[in-house]
Amino acid sequence: MAVARGVRERETAPRWRGRETGVALIFLAPALLGFIAFYAWPTVRGVYLSFTDYDLLTAPDFSGLDNYRRLLTDDVFWNSLWVTLKYVVLNIGVQTVVALALAVLLHRLTRSTVIRGLILLPYLISNVVVALVWYWMADYNLGIINQMLGWVGIDAIGFFGDEAWAIPTIAGINVWRHMGYTALLIFAGLQTINRDVYEAAAVDGAGEFRIFFRITLPLLRPVLALVLVLTVIGSWQIFDTVAVTTQGGPVDATRVIQYYIFDQAFTRFDFGYASAISVVLFLILAGVAFAQLKLLRAGESDQS
Amino acid sequence: MHQTRAWTAGAAAGALVLAACGGGAGADGGSETVTYWLWDANQQPAYQRCADDFEAAHPDIDIEIEQRGWDNYWTGLTLGFVSESAPDVFTDHLSRYPEYVTRDLLLPLDAYVERDELPLGIYEEGLADLWIGEDGHRYGLPKDWDAVGLFYNKDMTEAAGLTEEQLNGLTWNPEDGGTYEDVIARLTVDDNGVRGDEPGFDKNNVRTYGLWLEMPVDYNHGQTQWSMYAVANGWQATDRNPWGTAFNYDDPAFQETIAWWKGLVDKGYMPSLAAQTGLESPDQLAAGNAALITHGSWMTSSIFGYEGLNAGIAPTPVGPTGSRASMFNGLADSIWAGTDSPEASWQWVSYLASPACQRVVGEHQVVFPAITEAWETAQEEFAEDGIDVSPFTDHVEDGTTFLFPITGNAGDIAALMVPALEAVMSGRAPVDSLTGVNEEINDLFR
Incomplete structure (x- = not known):
């Protein structure tokens, strides 16, 4: 009997699975269609267009590696990579430290959901509105920030007009907008840490700083890795703040890579070249994400 | 864009809205719609007046004016060309139109000008010819000038x-x-x-x-x-x-x-x-x-x-x-080559370039219309408000423009x-x- 049942089970299992696959496909279909239509196909087409001379309005013309060869000698492109890198380092560096501090404070000091909600507020405002409001507040002549600096005897600063200030200013604006959201993600990670560990540490007489560096940070690593991958990729794609404030200037100080792509495609009608830059950006981001996950061993946790 | 809307009662699901593209004007009692884009919000009232007057004279044509700020105007237009939803008629700029001509995006107006025997001498000297492309065809009718x-x-x-x-x-x-x-x-x-x-x-x-x-x-x-x-x-x-x-x-x-x-x-x-x-x-x-x-x-x-x-x-x-x-610098109105209503679009463009409309624009005293007589109207209107615009008009009269x-x-x-x-x-x-x-x-x- 046992053997017979075993045989029957082995016979039915594939049929079962076959039916399951069919049902699974039906459930997956909407997502799959979306993935193909909005991700896979545009990616494939984008890669194809990067090998063509295409002006958006007439048919693409195959040009081999021309666009990539042009990239190598395009100073504006290399400058845009450098500018974007500066932005990412500033943006992510400050944002992660601030968000981590906020999250730990939230975790250790308060249980109020109102305060947790409040720190999320800047994230709820549209990017463009945030950028415009800061643009006006930081205006050289009429902005309130420079007015307040004037009261304490500091000369006006060209936040958007000075080459040295433009990228830090834009990075700062986006830190302001995203820190609450990032803090909330980290906060969620903090809540997964077993409270017993903290109690044990307290019993052993560890101070707050020691607890933070020896317990919180190591146990938070997988969540922190995920948050970093998400925010770094988002940060590389900075566009809207630049588009509504400096538009690449002064000189090329804020010509970030996404803005350069937009400029090539839609104001200079060089869609093929814009696609080539996009492919390079795609490869960079894939590399960055892969390296981050490897380095931070995101799949593993120190918590057993 | 020509779009006729017809209401149809669906058998099971009630009423459905069908948007039917193409077809002749007035075939179903509706009328042809010509969309028109401009970027200067200050000028919209003047052109709305022109559109109202035009519709009164052409009951079968509807003019739909859309104003878009300069920053988004050209990107929007490019996207419109690509997705085949660009406006039938739009305010065009000398810095942009050559690139549109080389890509066959604008409708050549020569045949229409010739057919309707449009007088091109009424415009301030030089303005009409700015819109003859490198290929020798005319791609816009002058609307105004500035100094x-x-x-x-x-x-x-x-x-x-x-x-x-x-x-x-x-x-x-x-x-x-x-x-x-x-x-x-x-x-x-x-x-x-x-x-x-x-x-x-x-x-x-x-x-x-x-x-x-x-x-x-x-x-x-x-x-x-x-x-x-x-x-x-x-x-x-x-x-x-x-x-x-x-x-x-x-x-x-x-x-x-x-x-x-x-x-x-x-x-x-x-x-x-x-x-x-x-x-x-x-x-x-x-x-x-x-x-x-x-x-x-x-x-x-x-x-x-x-x-x-x-x-x-x-x-x-x-x-x-x-x-x-x-x-x-002079602006002009151009017709998108992909329009469904070339004839109605031409009617609107030639009206925009006519003394009737340009006089209205002159009376609104925002810009100087391309027709000499109409910008003189604008000058008088400014003068009535105590604004002497001769620092601009003298350039035209003395020939010191480039x-x-x-x-x-x-x-x-x-x-x-x-x-x-x-x-x-x-x-x-x-x-x-x-x-x-x-x-x-x-x-x-x-």
Whole structure:
């Protein structure tokens, strides 16, 4: 009997699975269609267009590696990579430290959901509105920030007009907008840490700083890795703040890579070249994400 | 876009809206719709009036006007071309239309002009022919023109002891700036109330600048910023115009003009590149941060409309050539080649270019219409409000205008020149760095 049942089970299992696959496909279909239509196909087409001379309005013309060869000698492109890198380092560096501090404070000091909600507020405002409001507040002549600096005897600063200030200013604006959201993600990670560990540490007489560096940070690593991958990729794609404030200037100080792509495609009608830059950006981001996950061993946790 | 909507009762699901494209006008009792785009919100009321009058005369055509700000106008238009949903008719700019012509995006108007025997002589001289493409076809009918002048704060010029007569007879040269620079220096006031031409002037703490610097991210060949000086210094932008294939940014007449202009920043008479970022020059004039700005005639109503600003207009200064100079730019209405209603679109375009509509535009006194008689109406309307616009119209009557440089590769030229000029104005690059940029630009045409 046992053997017979075993045989029957082995016979039915594939049929079962076959039916399951069919049902699974039906459930997956909407997502799959979306993935193909909005991700896979545009990616494939984008890669194809990067090998063509295409002006958006007439048919693409195959040009081999021309666009990539042009990239190598395009100073504006290399400058845009450098500018974007500066932005990412500033943006992510400050944002992660601030968000981590906020999250730990939230975790250790308060249980109020109102305060947790409040720190999320800047994230709820549209990017463009945030950028415009800061643009006006930081205006050289009429902005309130420079007015307040004037009261304490500091000369006006060209936040958007000075080459040295433009990228830090834009990075700062986006830190302001995203820190609450990032803090909330980290906060969620903090809540997964077993409270017993903290109690044990307290019993052993560890101070707050020691607890933070020896317990919180190591146990938070997988969540922190995920948050970093998400925010770094988002940060590389900075566009809207630049588009509504400096538009690449002064000189090329804020010509970030996404803005350069937009400029090539839609104001200079060089869609093929814009696609080539996009492919390079795609490869960079894939590399960055892969390296981050490897380095931070995101799949593993120190918590057993 | 031609779109006829019909209501159909669905058998099971109730009423469905069907949008049926194509088909003749009035086939189902509806009418043809012509969409029309413009970027200047100040002009929308005038054109709405024209549209109402036009619809009254053409009951089978609906005009749908859509206004989009300049920043989004051209991107929106490009996306419209790609997705085949561009407006049937749109306000076109000389810097953009050559690239549309080479891509077959505009409807040639020659056959229509010939058929309807449209009189092209009624427009101010030269305006109609700006819209003949390099291929010899006509792609737009002229709607208006503009010139450049000096707008100043009258309270400030009076406080500085400057008479209108002085302001109307300014001279300029790239060496010492002439009486023009004297006026700019006099109008500059530092935080202690010391003027720019007085001893003890503190150029690092300026309250009011004698001239405002404006560095727009859109490149319009220095239209309202420096072209009037450079041309009055004997410079011309391209080897020939229209359809030039070589630029002259390596010409000393241009470079010494820019060097003088940059000098105003160093002297503290004009804000630095960093300080000018943000609000546009008319707002700075209204806010009292500048006593004088250079701007286009289309800003007249806006500038005189500021509360608390007592404004005046003066002509651009006379340069070493012995005459003044102002860019003469004209807009036109073009038809998208992909329109479903070419005939109705043409009817609308020819109405926009007719004396009937341009008179209405003149009465609204925002811009100077292309038809001579209609811009004279605008001039009279301005005069009734106590605004003397002769600093602009004199350029046309005296023949001291020069045309907007019409060339291909406008997008690439802008991408090269905007950062290059910013680098010069910020002091990061010397003026002769523009010679190398000129080489790069001319390579685009080789």
